[in-house]
Amino acid sequence: MGMLRGVPRTVRLLALGAFLNAVVSFTFVYLFVYLVGPRGLTVTQAGVISGVGGVGLVAGNFTGGWFGDRFGHRRALLTGACVSGAALVVLPALPVAALYGVLPVAQYAAGVVRAANAALVAVSVPGGGRRRSFALTRFAANGGFAIGPPLGALVAARFSYDWLFVADGVGTLLFAAYAARILPARGSAHSAPVRDPDAPGLRRELRARPAVLVLLAAIVVVDLVYRQQYSTLPVLLADHGHSTQFYGWLLAINGGVILCLELPAAHALRRRAPLGLVGAGLLLVGLGYALLIPGAGVILAVAMMLSLTLGEILYKTPATAYVADQAPGHAQGRFQSLYAGASISGQVLAPPLGAAVYAAAPALLRPLCAVLAAGAGAAVPAARRLPGQGERSPRAGKGPHAETGSPERAPAG
Structure with a gap:
């Protein structure tokens, strides 16, 4: 397919993982309904819990890249996915008071995953050839989200809202296992970078x-x-x-x-x-x-x-x-x-x-x-x-910003 020519195999595999993960990432859509419904919270309480979860998500996006630059983007993604998945699996069994702490942690970890995934795409593609790679990952995530909410509604109707969180958590853990398999652990820009103490x-x-x-x-x-x-x-x-x-x-x-x-x-x-x-x-x-x-x-x-x-x-x-x-x-x-x-x-x-x-x-x-x-x-x-x-302006085959890619090595991450 011409539109995907030049998109590295790693990015295509990451896009597939993003699609599968997005399919089960439906809990935030139904979080407020879950809190005021099965959990029996007031609208005010549900708003506060949802709000602190949202703050955690934004904070994870803003700060997650630091972990990747310091410890490796692969490690940041895997750790974030494991923390987020584990927290979602146990969330239905937790008392209400614990939700104020566990939900923002889960959302923060999800934000770290999002930032790490973007960095992994960036370091997998030569400079100037990244637009189609990012478009592919966005396409995959949007495709998964188109399926996720209706599927979540079916799960909630047939089983319970608790199973939404379990499914989301298990799906996130499976995504971590999938990412661990497709991303090389050593000797690549995905692994822990060599730090330059003199870098600005x-x-x-x-x-x-x-x-x-x-x-x-x-x-x-x-x-x-x-x-x-x-x-x-x-x-x-x-x-x-x-x-x-x-x-x-x-x-x-x-x-x-x-x-x-x-x-x-x-x-x-x-x-x-x-x-x-x-x-x-x-x-x-x-x-x-x-x-x-x-x-x-x-x-x-x-x-x-x-x-x-x-x-x-x-x-x-x-x-x-x-x-x-x-x-x-x-x-x-x-x-x-x-x-x-x-x-x-x-x-x-x-x-x-x-x-x-x-x-x-x-x-x-x-x-x-x-x-x-x-x-x-x-x-x-x-x-x-x-x-x-x-x-x-990226011109095919002219310099490091050529959209079609060049022999330039992806930057170390």
């Missing part, structure tokens, strides 16, 4: 790459906007007379378009400079919310979701690959960790901030989201003019 620190490396800092800030802003679709958007649709089923169909449009277009788009745009693509994607996210300013009728809501989804396709894969291409070998994990944390920060920020704005001034939320995303979309391509950012 993370702050110094980031200061030398100001465009990366601009990109990370823009991703935090746009993720706050993007994830309103999971918090305030269903409330907005309900206030405009739409059913929950209609909201579900909108999410299905999002997932279906991503599965159909993500890989072809990564292949077709592989030679385009990344920051311009990222900027265009962020502008499309802003356009999506701007389309809802006149109202939230069926046509406008569908157009909004299509714009949001196309924006996601344009910005997420090039942004991930750009950060990997800019990272020095000794800090690949920490660079990927910073991006992973930024790209999921809206999971914690979007619900409270969006809800506060919507409660105070419902008509203000949509234009505010549009302006924030547009500002982020303008800032990213403008960062090309910053000193030392080093962006190059």
